[in-house]
Amino acid sequence: MTSNTSSGPEARREELAANLAEVRERIAAACAAAGRDTGDVTLVAVTKTFPASDVRLLAGLGLAQVAENRDQEAAPKASECADLDLTWHFVGQLQTNKVRSVASYAGVVQSVDRARLVRALSQAAVAEGRVLRCLVQVSLDEKEGRGGAAPSDVPALADQIAAAEGLELGGVMAVAPLGEEPRPAFERLARVLNEVRLSHPAATIMSAGMSGDLEPAIACGATHVRVGTALLGGRSAIVR
Structure with a gap:
């Protein structure tokens, strides 16, 4: 599956529509296998490195949840798509000096992994007059540098989010460890x-x-799946 953004907007729309149909079929099949309702799983499109035009096409195809992992890319893209009814998810490691910017457009911050970040997000949300839904990012492999709180630290961090002004505790997020069978990690x-x-x-x-x-994640109870490549094609440095 490859991206084909150079062949014109209609061809790209057809490509994205086909990819979206395939992903939705996978989600439906995984839900059926797990005895779950398809409506219980939200598809979040990860649009990093792809242009705002792709976000618009996906929105036209019915996707309203969009994720980015770098503020430098997300902020201008969110601004360009401000007329669309979208919920932006920030899923990357977040530095405190980027919090004010992220709080201006993101509805969900999935990568909250430390108390200092909770405090910064709370201050920024209050300053922006917004309520941010926050997920605690859980580290399922301490050897990796992906960020995330140790499982033993998650309850206390969740308490801090729930008590913080301008924040709403949504739940948890994680990335399966590289090179391992994902299901045991998702069960954890x-x-x-x-x-x-x-x-x-x-x-x-x-x-x-x-x-x-996404299939083992749904089998283990995932309510949100973050899909990029299967929707948009192979990553390339389209956005600079």
């Missing part, structure tokens, strides 16, 4: 979420699963 994430929900029953989001592993 589900257990972490269950522990969080003992104190915060409304924190129901489990964001897990991407293009290559």
Whole structure:
């Protein structure tokens, strides 16, 4: 599956529509296998490195949830698409000096992994007059440099988010460890979420699963899957 943005907007729209149909079929099949309702799983399009024109095409195809992982790319893209009814998810590692910018357009920050970031997000949300839904990013492999809180630290971090002005605790997010079978990792994430929900029953989001592993994520209870390559094609430096 490759991107074909140079062949014109109509061809690109057809490509994205076909990819979207295929991803939705995969989600439906995974839900059926897990005995879950398809409506319980939200598809979030990860549009990093792809242009705002692709975001517009996806919106026209019915996708309203869009994710980015770099503020330098996300901020101008969100501005260009401000007329669309979209929810922007920030999914990358977030530095505190970027928080004010992210708080101006993101509706969901999925990568909250430390107390300092909670405080910065709270201040920025209040300053912007917005409420940000936050997910605790959980590290499922301490050897990787992807960010994330240790599972043992998640309940306390969840408490801090829930108590912070301008923030709403949504649940948890994680990326499966590289080179490992993803299902055991997603099962660990589900257990972490269950522990969080003992104190915060409304924190129901489990964001897990991407293009290559959305099926085991759904089998383990994922409510949100973050899909890029399967929707948009191979990554390339389209946005600079």
